Amino acid sequence: MRVLPDDSPSVCVRSQHSLAGMLGRTGMSILSITVLTLCSFVMPANATYSPDDIEGLWLTNEGTFKVVIAPCNEDAAPRSGNASDDSDQATEYCGTIVWARPFTEEEKAKYEEDGESFDTKNAIGSEVLRNFTHAGGNEWKSGKFYVEARDKTYSTTLELVSPDELDVNIRVALVFGKTVRWTRIDEDSLDPLLGREPD
Numbered sequence: 001m002r003v004l005p006d007d008s009p010s011v012c013v014r015s016q017h018s019l020a021g022m023l024g025r026t027g028m029s030i031l032s033i034t035v036l037t038l039c040s041f042v043m044p045a046n047a048t049y050s051p052d053d054i055e056g057l058w059l060t061n062e063g064t065f066k067v068v069i070a071p072c073n074e075d076a077a078p079r080s081g082n083a084s085d086d087s088d089q090a091t092e093y094c095g096t097i098v099w100a101r102p103f104t105e106e107e108k109a110k111y112e113e114d115g116e117s118f119d120t121k122n123a124i125g126s127e128v129l130r131n132f133t134h135a136g137g138n139e140w141k142s143g144k145f146y147v148e149a150r151d152k153t154y155s156t157t158l159e160l161v162s163p164d165e166l167d168v169n170i171r172v173a174l175v176f177g178k179t180v181r182w183t184r185i186d187e188d189s190l191d192p193l194l195g196r197e198p199d
Helices: 008-020 025-045 083-090 105-113
Strands: 056-059 065-071 092-100 127-134 139-147 152-162 165-171 177-184
Antiparallel strands (some): 056 065, 056 177, 139 152, 152 165
């Protein structure tokens, strides 16, 4: 469940009260509008999520794959410290491709230019997100992003920018990276899976 920090609204209120005695009615009206506008942008950024808020079915940025994010191992023990205190932080989350659409001709051409060939249905079952842990706030870190077509992994962080939008920040090299946005979708949209016969 997503919650906002207890002191987020009060910070805005205190900002108005501390200047109330210094400004006239007109000045306070302008200040109130400014503060409310700033708060409307600041509070979502300060949103805090539970570790399991990342779980669910996600559509990748280009609509090529659907990925289910869930705990990697339900029985995983905490890495360190007291089990009762660190159990949430110790939970690792992984993402598995459960659906794929065929590449477009343009996408196929891109891989062929790189001297590669790849059939998206071969990616079904691939664990594309590996071993992410909740770092607090809206971030999950310490994980890897696996690219099936190139058989490579990259350091990655995940960021929930809203309950239904996930930014996947992939570090390609030491100083280069790429961010793509995934969208949460209804789990009923899984059928039929590409390359599999419907039940």
